[in-house]
Amino acid sequence: MNLKNKPVVLNIVLAIVVVVLGVRLASGEASTAKSADAEQSVNAEQAVLDNIATRTSIRDYEARPVEKEKIEKMLRAAMAAPTAMNKQPWHFVVIDQRDLLDALADANPYAKMIKKAPLAIVVCGDTEKMIEGGGRDFWIQDASAATENMLLAAHAMGLGAVWTGAYPSEERCQAIGKALSLSSNLIPLNMVVIGYPAEHPQPKAKFKEENISYNVHKK
Incomplete structure (x- = not known):
């Protein structure tokens, strides 16, 4: 090797080594990032x-109120639910006044726990937003999906909640409508009672193989 060219060769070798090391380092970082992702x-x-599996109905609550920020997050979760033809035929009535909460407890014999709760949200179907004709009753599915989203959001934020039914009981719907002065276009599907839990029951194991069929149902 010509001694005069030796520094040039060394520089080229070093450059190659640096490039190789750089590629390996970048590859390693990409692999690490991919693994982290x-x-x-x-x-x-x-x-x-886990949030779905550990959610359970809560019927006893602490006295402290639910923050406005958490109420909005629950409502945003509810309105992110799927809805037939994107009609969004729902309306949510938020109740945090003690006299109204007590009135709702009287309106639904299965919702006496509202007397201990700081918050309730009545999920309604809005007849002015429903699909016309044969698809009208899809509002029930839409509002139910919204309710489940609300329950899961509540649980994720450390709140406790319970779904108490209203529709299709005409008596309950009328009593709730009267207590809240609901307009005639709003049908209360349910009342979700919400608060910080004062009890911590274990969720029920509901998964059952016999409730599953693949492709066809054979008895």
């Missing part, structure tokens, strides 16, 4: 599934 995705998935 995968782990984060798994953790997020598990968090969602």
Whole structure:
């Protein structure tokens, strides 16, 4: 090797080494980032599934009020639910006044726990937003999906809640409508009673293989 060219050769070799190391380092960082993303995705998935599996009905509450920020988050979750033809035929009445909460407890014999709760949200169907004709009753599914989203959001934020039914009981719907002075276009599907839990019951195991069929149902 010509000694005069030796520094040039060394520089080229060093440059190649630097490039190779850089590629390996970048590849390693990409692999680490990909692994971290995968782990984060798994953790997020598990968090969602755990929130669903551990949610249970709460009927006893602490005296402290529910923050406005959490109420809005529950309502946003509710209105993120699927809805037939995107009609969004729902309306939510938020109740945090003690006299109205007590009146709702009298309106529904199965909702006496409202007397201890700081908050209730009545989920209504709005007849002015419903699908016309044969699809009208899809509002029940839409409002039910919204209610489940609300329950899961409440649980995720450390709140306790319970779904108490109204529709199709005409007596309950009329009593709730009267207590809240609801306009005639609003049909109360249910009342979700909400507060910070003063009890911590274990969720029921409801998964049953016999309730599942694949492709066809065979007895």
